[in-house]
Amino acid sequence: MSTLTTLARAEAVVEGVAQRITTVRHVHLAERPLVFIPLTMAGEANAPLAAMVGDDPDDATLLIVPQPRNRDQRFAFAAELANILVCYIDSFRSDIEEVRTNKGKDVRHRYADAPQLLVPNPGGVGFTRLFGRSTRFRRTDGDYPVDPSVPLLGRWLTYFFERAEHPGSSALVAMTQALSMHWATGQSPLEDAQLAAFLAWIAPPPGMTGAEAAAAAEDPVTWPPAGPATDPTFDNEVLAPAMAAYDRAVATDSQVARRRDELEDILRSQLEPTWRQMWQAISLLQDLPAGAHVPKRWAEDRDAFTNFTAYLDEGGFPQPRRDGAVVAARKLHRMERALTSYDVQRAYDDPMVMADYRLTGEAFVGEVTAAHPTRIDDSGKRRALRPWIAVTTGDPVLVTPGTTLFSPEQPNGQKARVMSVAQRDDGTTGVVLELTGGMGRSLTPAPGTVPEVGKRICYTTLSDSFMPPGAFPSREETPWTHGGPPAPYEDSAPTAEDAREEWS
């Protein structure tokens, strides 16, 4: 947490309502996201109990597993969920756009939009991962065959989970995390993990402070937990007797449908409050304008979606249990690069995020007090346009002469070199900068390319410039220090063993 966010938390305590910590929204919100709220049975390894899912606030589909210990019922649940998810995904496969690459010489295609899964909290992301793991290796033939949609569901869920690990992706978003990027509440981050309490701070009911509303939202009777874990008291007092009644009905083969309906009602009552909160959270986020880089990052999600669809169409294997050394290293490298550019992009898009860097001396905002836009440097072999500007700022300046800075407001984050830094007695700092590019090819700058006197401008050491990808050996050349070349990929394809893998 940065000092600014902490200060916003302090303000939230005093004001009694959550405080904004960004000026724009940094996550993409699809026009038609799929809200997915899974519940699991306590004590079991990610055994689904129920889920509420749908892309329309007025049309939620409830899926339940009346007896989560029953293997067939679990796979029936997986098949139903697959049906909904795959239908939703397929609805994005009609619109294709052309993307010009290689300076416009080549054309590639990608889907114009992509699916987006929204879950209430990081636990929902964890459920997605584990449910993907428990379904993607299933076989549709041999012993214990499952519906063909089940392993497909597993691959898609795994895809969504892997995207969720990728910084800046909005393919699978945990709602509490999306909210905490944009609002600071007057409670701790630990308590922010509860969706109901978080929303209570953002929009407390009339006449209540955020703290009072959040305390009320912690009552599991009126606001059941957003899952995947259920409230233990609900388990003991409501769910267990209803489940036992269902089991008895199955054993005696009487009134099975009625007992199942009763379970459905019970589980719907646990899920519906969270369902409403999810859509409330979506509309709160939608009210924020999107940051300038959000469409660019969503385009990367669309690329990933397009690539994964093609991979599946070619009959690709399910994602392995564990990545090999080279694949893992590449993935980590990609994620590190994505994280760096995600941080920079948010700062460029949002002065409130940039403020964190101003506080630590990695950026400053000031006024241009003097400019020499036509200055020519003729010390070298060729005369070059090197305008100087002087900027006065009240921010702490920690950069030293020679440092290259970038300006988010100027086209392409125009570069500038620090020539001198002078602390003044009134607490301000004067910085002289030399502009080194982005002014056109002639010896007079193109209009608007040199900041004019009186302009407020930000300079930072952060840059989203191209980072060359790292060099990695091929799979076959995995060094012995990393276990040597892994077994051929086919070996990690599902085997009869996987199909038999017990799912207690």
Added chain:
Amino acid sequence: MTNVGQRLAAIRGGGAASRHNARTIAALTTNPGCARRAVLDCAGVDKQRLAAYVDYPARFGQSRFAITRGNAFEAQVKANGCAELLRLLRERLDLEIPEVSYDDLESVAGRESQDLRYARSRALLTRAAAQAEGAGTLFDHPLLRLEVAGQQAYLEPDLIAFQHDGQFHVVEIKSFAVIDGQADSGKVASAAIQAAVYVLAMRELLGEAGFDPEIVSHDVVLVCPRDFSNQPMAVRIDVRKQLAVLRRQLSRMTRIDALLADLPATLSFDFAPDDNGVPTRSPAALVAALEAVEARYSPECLASCELAYFCRHEARGCTAALGKSARDEMGGIERVETALAIARNQLAPADDQQEAAELLRAAARLRAELMSGVAG
């Protein structure tokens, strides 16, 4: 009874002392700086009932489903004289246990007192230790004892395995799954510290009987279901770090007299009912008693301490209630209002707050500058 013992008994009052178990002892290692918790735990006050009585009930509970599953898994692992477990210990962990006898130390008649059971466990375990060349043995549900703040707490580990080369291993059976070699780190951490409690108790027992305590291995064996199945798998966990933490914490608790010295002599959390079943003291009196002992609330308490909701309410407006990192960011300033007033230049900071104040002021200036452009 010692002076401290009498004092603690008076603080507890008429209610029966709540007994410690491995979970509550393990919980002592979180937030060791909380005096309120130390006093209540040492005195054996039933915090759960106390919290409910002052109207801030704890919100933990265990789902019946989880308990059923845990018991079923333990029964499965121990079925047929621990056949499954032995295979795991031999194959996976290279524990050489060629021939094995199995001793179930759970109460035979069901009515044995804990002292009796403890004596029997002690006799069997020390005999095994004496016969280093004897065959391996699995002791099921032995009863161990650990002194916690002057009180004897009885502990019941799932299993203790004895290897023929003279090493004891604590075996902990847990029903959370290990999927593709990974388990929930929070659950593993709490299993490790609980196992460390057993190791410590076991070492005390053997140490008292004149054996080298180190014959109880610091490697404990954790048995969990593998992937999504019921198939057990075993891993070794080194609990040396947890042992050190526990020892330090338990020795701190023996210094409870220093804490008690600063408290009012009349302090009592007695809310035992009178003959008509009506508690003898009002909730307000108990709240006053609680307020007499300083707490150190942090949001992490919500997951481990029964009184957390009371303390959270009390800590409203404190920077600590926003989390440790928020408290640190605000330079340890205690009240949120104070921090804001300093940040907004309405209050001069104390000498030791200068550095934090400078950062807070810079942050407040930036926020004021930027918030003008943001509505709501």
